[in-house]
Amino acid sequence: MAETGKREVDFADRNETDAAKAKRLKNDPNSDQDNRDESASANPLFGFKTTTVLRDSAREKNMFIHGKLNDQEAVIILEKTPIREDTLLEIFNGSRLKLDMRNDIYSTYQLQPPAHLNEIKTTVVCPATEKHVKKYLRQETYLVQETGEDYRSITLPYIQSQSFSVQWVYNILEKKAEAERIVYEDPDQDVGFVLLPDFKWDQKQLDDLHLIAIVHRRDIKSLRDLTALHLPSLTNICKKGEESILKRYGVAASKLKVYIHYQPSYYHFHIHFTALSYEAPGCGVEHAHLLSDVIQNLQADSQYYHSRSLSFPLRADQGLLSKFKDAGKL
């Protein structure tokens, strides 16, 4: 395991092998009780009582668990670690294998690698509040069909009533914050914008490249406000955004997808630039609109986004969903 460079305390009980411990736990129905005192100080999760699994992903190999740790509410997040190329030799030579199936040139095994090569990243929130639990709970999602009229009678009043703050966006535009993160700026107050890395991108690899172009104009809340008058701004952002990303990161336009979220997560107009093969959250067809399509649609019909029905997903805990339900639209 690579040195993490962080504080490290080893809680493991080195005198007992994993296999022996597991066997004991499996065979002794009272082991939880009997060994509490012995192991409590060594393993901080010993005795954790699961209340419920909040969410899990078979694809991503993670699980979010709500429960009690030493009588306190806690949330534990488990996620298996990626397979590392520099451990392959040891995995192939030092593992146990159990044959599952053999058919012609194909065979499958259950492989048990050395434990130190197969860790689970564990995050503990303790004590956890109800808000933490709610945050990690898998939320039901519904697809809403919003007509132009629905936007004006339901969505727009909701946005205005919430008065979501975009002060952090203004801080970026005014260089009061994150100025050192700016990759490119066109300072024109009509068609200009600021381009900077999205917070979720750590910039350590290009696989998940993700930048945001934030327009200087403050009067465009979302896709719904766009008309043909904004075409110079949109084509400017497309062209200069792609040029800047090629120059800074060496990634060509044909390796990018450039799109707009509807609904956006904040109501100051912005455009996403991500690596083409990166499945960024929110780049699904139900949530994203390709900039190239938006430009063509506005060229053909200035009122396209004023009048069309737009589909988007809403989670059960989003206030806007209850507004649509109240209006009998779902």
Place this chain on the structure above:
Amino acid sequence: MAETGKREVDFADRNETDAAKAKRLKNDPNSDQDNRDESASANPLFGFKTTTVLRDSAREKNMFIHGKLNDQEAVIILEKTPIREDTLLEIFNGSRLKLDMRNDIYSTYQLQPPAHLNEIKTTVVCPATEKHVKKYLRQETYLVQETGEDYRSITLPYIQSQSFSVQWVYNILEKKAEAERIVYEDPDQDVGFVLLPDFKWDQKQLDDLHLIAIVHRRDIKSLRDLTALHLPSLTNICKKGEESILKRYGVAASKLKVYIHYQPSYYHFHIHFTALSYEAPGCGVEHAHLLSDVIQNLQADSQYYHSRSLSFPLRADQGLLSKFKDAGKL
């Protein structure tokens, strides 16, 4: 570990603990050499020599490796297994933990679970051909912008020259194959269709629900062929497809996304119905078109898909990409 119900042969050397074996391998630079004879019969992957990593996913925790096994070309696929709720008690009580970070109510650990709870699903293809290696190699992907004219001068001639067989589709429509899988049929030869589960969906859970509506008409190759004349067919499929899925699976229209691929994987017109929250491959904004958008676009402009530029991704090994390159379009 649950009984797999398949042939099982235990290759593990039960006399040596994982930790001891790992330690030996790490400390002894000659271990690969020294232990070949001892372990070769017990561990079928012992001595596997990695040539190259073909592909890996940090998100999905898998890796596709090309190399040599006993002097034969081989491809090995490793994928960590999902975390199972029924193993949580043993994971929490029987693991080693190493503290990474502690900050207020948050702490993170590296957790080493008992090896038998943390397996890697391993698939071996041996001997592997060049075709296997190519199949698993991560392919560069490019975004192509196809104008209406590009479609007629590049894409359409390519499709026709390939004469892709859709006999398997005709077999379904004529009930010569998969008749028992049909969920719903509207037999009308103009606006009718057959609805059946996609092959990738095992129908064991609704999380990844995925059905395909295949139209009876044989003269629509793709989105590009649609005009306002097809609106009765599209609205019919939308309405009856959603009704059938509600009736059979209890999944409402607001929990579905309904979309069309462009480029499609076969050139007989079909529509995808998937669970809203399922990130099905190909449901990204660069590849999919929501049926509700397609219907509105055709209502406004019968020639919309005849004249518009459409963006889509192409892999480096797809013949159509070289046609676009030859035409200087990329």
